Amino acid sequence: MKSNTHPSLNATTKAIVVFLLLSLPQVATAADYINSGTIIVIAQTKHRVIIAADSRSGVTSDFITVETVDDSACKITTFRRNVAFSAAGILGNRGQKWTAISQVVDVVKTSAPGPIGSRQGEAILDNWADSMIQRLLFFSSDQLLSYAAVNEGHIVTGVLAGLEKDKKTWVRAGMINFSSLAGLSYQSYTLTSNDPPTAYYFIGKSQIGLEFERDKSSSRAIKERTSWDRKKLSGASLDRFKARRLVELTIMYHSNKTDVGGAVDEIEVDASGVRWLHVKPNCTQMYP
Numbered sequence: 001m002k003s004n005t006h007p008s009l010n011a012t013t014k015a016i017v018v019f020l021l022l023s024l025p026q027v028a029t030a031a032d033y034i035n036s037g038t039i040i041v042i043a044q045t046k047h048r049v050i051i052a053a054d055s056r057s058g059v060t061s062d063f064i065t066v067e068t069v070d071d072s073a074c075k076i077t078t079f080r081r082n083v084a085f086s087a088a089g090i091l092g093n094r095g096q097k098w099t100a101i102s103q104v105v106d107v108v109k110t111s112a113p114g115p116i117g118s119r120q121g122e123a124i125l126d127n128w129a130d131s132m133i134q135r136l137l138f139f140s141s142d143q144l145l146s147y148a149a150v151n152e153g154h155i156v157t158g159v160l161a162g163l164e165k166d167k168k169t170w171v172r173a174g175m176i177n178f179s180s181l182a183g184l185s186y187q188s189y190t191l192t193s194n195d196p197p198t199a200y201y202f203i204g205k206s207q208i209g210l211e212f213e214r215d216k217s218s219s220r221a222i223k224e225r226t227s228w229d230r231k232k233l234s235g236a237s238l239d240r241f242k243a244r245r246l247v248e249l250t251i252m253y254h255s256n257k258t259d260v261g262g263a264v265d266e267i268e269v270d271a272s273g274v275r276w277l278h279v280k281p282n283c284t285q286m287y288p
Helices: 100-109 118-136 141-149 207-215 219-231 235-253 281-286
Strands: 008-010 016-018 034-037 039-045 048-053 057-060 068-070 076-079 083-093 154-163 169-179 183-192 199-204 265-270 273-278
Touching: 039 083, 039 154, 039 169, 039 235, 048 083, 048 154, 048 169, 048 235, 076 100, 076 265, 083 100, 083 118, 083 199, 083 265, 100 118, 100 154, 118 154, 118 169, 118 183, 141 154, 141 169, 154 199, 154 265, 169 199, 183 199, 199 207, 199 235, 207 219, 207 235, 219 235, 235 265, 235 273
Parallel strands: none
Antiparallel strands: 008 183, 016 183, 034 057, 034 083, 039 048, 039 199, 048 265, 057 068, 076 083, 083 154, 154 169, 169 183, 265 273
16 A cells, blocks of 8 residues: 555554465466456545546466456445445456455445444455455465565555545555465555545555656656646545546556556545446446
């Protein structure tokens, strides 16, 4: 998880460390392709959260080489009209027919009814991580290590955002990592906006987002941000534009074109609930 210089990141870590046993339940075969996705941008103020994500999912069987890409991936979903969820990293196993989103949907189904606040959201995210870890144990340590090696040690990160009863936003992130010494481990974080300014967070391939939003010093970043100034946007309009644009810029400039691509989906959570700003038709059908 990386952020620019605006947000304060309170790392309230929950230590859930799982050591891979010598005898795993199964070993993945070439037929058990994984899907992975790579860029999510979050814009957070005290009363609004915007999440934007690309649509490209890379399909691989060796955890390194992307064999094909799918530009129809749905990386954002909603619950109970006041919460949004997104994930980046290993997003599913085609052979076993699970996804990061299907796992959180199952967790929410068994949670207490009604609007979800930050405390319940934390429990949902923790249970999601437990479920994901059990499925990741299907893979060998060599496979997970190969994936972690090219993703800064990260296997998958989930983000849950919603509103408290006082209409203030909350955002929690849960990150599953892997190392040869610790095996699979999980940490949860609270993401906090000082508002102003809006806090921007980047999950997945964050280099381009940080170049344009944190560093701002490259010639292309200076040119891009000058064009933003000419639009004379402010407040929510600027946040909606920037979150989407930072995903688009990652698609444009990220060196490995198999990592990111496709249409940009975008969702907003505020006092009026959850609403889509941009969404692919197939994702609307899957997640109202």
